[in-house]
Amino acid sequence: MRTSLLVALLAVFAVGALWLGTLPAAQAASKAPYVIGAVFDVTGTGAPLGTPERDTVLLLEKQINAAGGINGHPLKVVMADNASDEAQSVMTVKRLIEQDKVLAIIGPSQTGTTLSAAGTVEAAHVPMISCAAGVKIVDPVKPYIFKTAQSDVHAVAKVLDYLKVNKLHDIAIITVTNAFGESGKGQLLAQAKGMGINIVAAETFGATDTDMQPQLIRIRGTKAQAIVCWGTNPGPALVAKNARQLGLKGLIIMSHGIANHKFIELAGAAAEGVVFPAGKLLVRDDLANTEKQKTVLKNYAAAFSAEYKHEPDTFGGHAYDAMMVVVQALKTAGDDRAKLRATIEHLSYTGISGTFHFSPTDHNGLTKDSFAMVVIRGGKWVPLK
């Protein structure tokens, strides 16, 4: 009785071992895969950012492997979700590094979730390419951390340039009280002085507030010629709606945080005439044919729409750039994390958000020219000038 059980068990193990044994043998035909990790804010408050980023990375993985991988190595992406939670972001990154032994990490999606994971990544010497905007991610420079989203420094510079050119010297700012809005507010206050622009009112609103009238009433009482609003949906849409309802007729300028159709849907008629800095993906068809980015933008948009049946957005673009930066670096550096980092640090690459020139002092590699000023007219984005 006992022996027959033993024999049966042995048989099971033997079969299992045989089956397992055949797997590596089958793959040995091609080279060992390059494993990279991707962690995005797929659920929770960052979901509108993390979802297109995940979709983009999955699409690229498929495309790259269909084209024969990287120097013959197939690419394997371990996908993870940090639920937009800063503590969970650390845990997720740890798991990718320790269990999945990834060569590099793409993401996370937001400034908060990126900064919380930064220490872990630095200690483990794993290159991480974030898709978030906050300038704190790369200033001061951390050796292993890069990012592909344009910094708010550049967005603010672009907005202030626009105000100066249009001779709007007195402005009111209204910003959301999360990492994105606070960072924008800091940059606005810091850069405005040097540009000769007065901030006559600085208002704030909570990320889930549904009525901005009290703040806008106060702005109505100032001599502000324009309102600059720094936030992500739905706040800015409510700011635009409430401002128009209160009869504020001045120019409304918003951040790149509204660079999606949702803003136009939410704000409705009040979206008309709103000006904001946007990545060039939004206005790709209007770009001059001489712009280096145009082909990259059009190819990405076509592939994304074909796969997911809807338009890609700027956030997906950040993930595209992050992934392609890693892929470019893997081509020359191979599966050595330190070499990978050194390669990225000297990489020049033209992608969705612009032409990147990474350097030891600049881990973002973009300038304010990566933005174009866009106005909303008839529910469409129209590039200015």
Add this chain to the structure above:
Amino acid sequence: MGWISNTLQSLISGIAVGSTYAIVALGFTIIFSSTEVVNFAQGEFVMIGAMISYWLTYDDFGLRWPLYVVVPIAVAVSAVVGLLLGWVLMRPRKDASPISLIIITVGASVLLQGIAGNQWGKDAVPVPPFTAVDPPPLDLGAIFHNGSLFPVSVQSQQLWVMGLMVLLVIGLTLFFNKTMVGKALRAVAVNKHGARLVGINVSRLVMGAFALSAAMGALAGAAIAPISTGNYAMGAMMGLKGFAAAIVGGLGNFTGSIVAGVLLGVLETCGAGFLPPEFAQYKDAFAFIILLLVLFISPNGIFALWRRKKAVRA
């Protein structure tokens, strides 16, 4: 004179927001009086009303049904969800403590929010206003003076919200005082065992109370979402604000809930408008600061304080 017009402006938007808190607070009150259960899923009915209105009117779904069809559907769906919740709560043994039933409502709230997040995504969604045209800016000064003294602009949707609240209050008053079902519900609220003894089917009535408060919540949601936009998680904050209003008004007190709800909305907008800009971001906290103050001073709500004084004097 700018400040008068600014105050009026804040008052109007405060009353509109407060009206929805009042409706949610009434929902709490109706259920609490008949079951002694605080229904923490109350806010989710607001979310259901808003999200279904969005779902059936926007292109994503391929439908563009008119609102006079969509809103009743949203209200009906929510009523069915409320009925189911009431039914679930009536299932445990009759001697289950209110606390365990309250936990069930918390669970229902989390479940409904999860389903909504899956179905409609996590992003904010637009909901169309009941009527597209806004009235011209109202000028109270023009009555006495032919200039624009106190111009106030009102969204037609704000008028809808306030009007609906008034209609609901009238309707509920008639319902509780004039109809047999309403009177039976009041009887259950006063004494459950007594009501059972005179032949009232308590559990069926309680399910009805859930359906009623769910329908009211959904109506509030469909009405406020065109102003505030909707999202899958809006129910949590709505529920908490409505709960604060219900407590401030004295839980189970019909008039108290209405007054406290409107008051909370007004205090929120005026607080954000008149305190220094740095405080505007704490708007959501105002309701709870007031709640704490009321609980310290008069644990049975502000009206209990007034009544106690009257009792002492008598």
